[in-house]
Amino acid sequence: MKDESISPACGRPARSGGRAARHAMRAAPLTEAKRPIRAGMSGGTYRPLSQQDMERIYETALIALEQIGLADAPPSGVAVMTRAGAILGDDNRLRFPRALVEQMLGLANKAITLHARDPLHDLHLSGTKVHYGTAGAAVHMVDVLGRHYRESTLQDLHDAARIVQQLDNIHFLQRPMVARDVTDNREMDLNTIYACCAGTAKHVGVSFTEPDFTADALEMLHLMAGGEDQWRARPFVSNSNCFVVPPMKFATESCLVMENCIAGGMPVLLLSAGQAGATAPAPIAGAIVQAVAECLAGVVYVNAIKPGHTAIFGTWPFVSDLRTGAMSGGSGEQALLTAGCAQMHHFLGIPGGAAAGIADAKLPDMQAGWEQMCSNVMAGLSGLNMVYEAAGMHASLLGFCFESLILGDDLLGQAMRCVRGIEITDETLGIETMRDVCIGGPGHYLGTDQTLGLMETEYVYPVVADRTSPKEWVERDKPDLIQSAIARKESILGKPTAVPFPPETDAAIRARFNIHLGPVA
């Protein structure tokens, strides 16, 4: 943010030149590099765990893998993992010697690219780079005005994709809800891919109900990509794979799905979704241990099949309200779990993801706002690479809400501004500007070149959220937040899909598969 017009020698602003150019610059759209926030900014300033804490968690996870191990691996998985060095016990549990885990961590891909149909939206996962996006398997849509939960449909999914495409601070679309109007599971999985990819050119995540659905899915993706080679060069869809059933059991069918995805060149999200106090230990520390242990088993599995295959370390422990056993994704405990997991990813040096931004609130009310911000900003500050469920999620993942998704874009913009942090440079410390303002100057910073120069490159402004004074608010007829979100939703959905497939591609897909959506272009 160096302001060339201030001469350090005399401390006085040189008014000639520069200003007109800056004004012209501000009138033009900001280049991606100059935007105050963007996908992949680095967090890591929030560290709930000490180095020793992380070592103890890792050690305990290794002990769990060595002594407890995981049950229920499919025969193919047992074969590949025992060949690599895992030990199948008499109790049919697969145990993992420490050396095997460390060897496989060494083989694992440490800097992942998640491709997008539009390369502008490629995500580069490493270190503490942060990306926010949707995820989940909600079965309801939230009808905000009707205060009602209805079943989610394929069209909803497509609309969610179209909205995500327009939201700057939602960096990827993992399928957030289930198309309940497509009753055949194979057709549901295939139509889910179509509905998502036809709506957004950002990276897409999906899951598969059965292992033998993946061949059709890959065929569809080859059509979308323009051929198998093009797909394999830039796979723009990943498989969100619940490969374990916590505690410490492989999910047999999902493991077979994973094996197929690896063969098909599809990135895999190794998802361990225990629930502290129910399917994971109640202490936050113990829930992290179990999630890390389970995902390390996944790292062994993936890298034993194909060293370096793109896999995201998906420690997604959730939280129970221990009074009822029900999930509480909006709690402070959830925010801590997620941030702690992010630190473990950095400790292991492996790109990872976890869940944040879940509201327990049924509607996009004040509770939803604080619940969504708490875990989202902590996930970002902790440097979580992939923040899943970051927008739109209500009732602890049971309901998805378009208005909340749109408001979530503003919420995540502020969270990402926090991730960007505080820049300390000679220019930002600004003793010269302070001197000029205070001694013989105007006594305020309103018109300084420094202030004007930072207006669009350092400050983040909301799109829908309201910052008017009470007086302006009255003059504008007291805009209602939800109504403003509805207006933006209708504006987006009222336009054609922004990123349609080429007509011949669409025709080829529709000729080969039973696409339930009408023409989308």
Added chain:
Amino acid sequence: MKDESISPACGRPARSGGRAARHAMRAAPLTEAKRPIRAGMSGGTYRPLSQQDMERIYETALIALEQIGLADAPPSGVAVMTRAGAILGDDNRLRFPRALVEQMLGLANKAITLHARDPLHDLHLSGTKVHYGTAGAAVHMVDVLGRHYRESTLQDLHDAARIVQQLDNIHFLQRPMVARDVTDNREMDLNTIYACCAGTAKHVGVSFTEPDFTADALEMLHLMAGGEDQWRARPFVSNSNCFVVPPMKFATESCLVMENCIAGGMPVLLLSAGQAGATAPAPIAGAIVQAVAECLAGVVYVNAIKPGHTAIFGTWPFVSDLRTGAMSGGSGEQALLTAGCAQMHHFLGIPGGAAAGIADAKLPDMQAGWEQMCSNVMAGLSGLNMVYEAAGMHASLLGFCFESLILGDDLLGQAMRCVRGIEITDETLGIETMRDVCIGGPGHYLGTDQTLGLMETEYVYPVVADRTSPKEWVERDKPDLIQSAIARKESILGKPTAVPFPPETDAAIRARFNIHLGPVA
């Protein structure tokens, strides 16, 4: 959280004994020490500034004090500060040599107690201990159902105090709004003290319009305390003092108020409330520099008068929306400013406070929720000793809202849970419990002793916020968050004041002063 019934030797739970005792323990109210959260938990895990960053900010602040200095000190202040070593320039600016600043920092009180009428609510400020409370000078009350801003009154202030008294996660009451129905400034200041202290026995903060109002105020406080000695032993009201008009000018009248408060044994909040981009530099770093410089001048001032007098380092930089120049307390930039200031307090080793929890939203809607959580949780994680404005504040401090205050209690409970963090011990890592559950056990953690033992001591449950499933939510007639907050408000305000003055004290105060509130007991 050690669970005595698990024997580390055999790894099996010993079912005999213990359980009945634990159930009995849970049925009893939790002692203060066992509550999962309480005032003064330690933060500090979020550190937006590196050590070098903090050194550079401090160095720049010292340069600003040495080279720019502050204008407009009252003659009494000039006298005491020049006697201590400050230098009055020909331009009437008071400049502070580095050695003077460091000497006075050495004299400053590093571990403050802010007393409360009820000693249970005393606040102990040091290190990274976190306390949340109200503050501000709102001129409006938010009428939530009417979607309307009306003028705030003395009764509102008293009601706010009564509500704060009942909210576990609001640890102090600094006067959040102005009693606009008391038009005489002296009577307003005196009635403000009365209305606050008659409503809550937590620590109270107030301000004074003119220096010569403090004598009456101290007389009233002596009556409340039972004598001047009792007041001086446990001063339960502090003076929130805007002793500077940023940038870098003393507020002459407020400085005289401060001198009187120091003489009267009243703790002082040294409040520097610049607005980045208007009365403070636009870069976050520069705004922190200026706030630190101004508060360091305050430390010199206070300790030159009375070494070790209780003073809170009140770096309260706010943020402008640079498009309009209007304040935006709900922005990510605000959250960063506040957290950065907290780190500077730790760097200087001096107890401090700053503003967080401000909503730009006019109503307690989703925007308000995310705005209030963002800065509150970041302030807590950064270990800010006094988080002012933490609840109830809307329209960037122009409006105060009872319903939002009540919801803020739930919000701050979750934030404080995050401050508490993740405990790593043999018990929380829990390999034995994991083994018991997975190998020959039930395959889930729902009924384990570990889970039951943590239910009330590690997990925080909201009072008003709703965690029901969509099904239960329908069965309960879809409770509305705002209506639930109104119900709690009416329940609190429908009861007599919980902490009335003794009748003879109240009579003595009313005999001496014109108290505008009717009888409160």
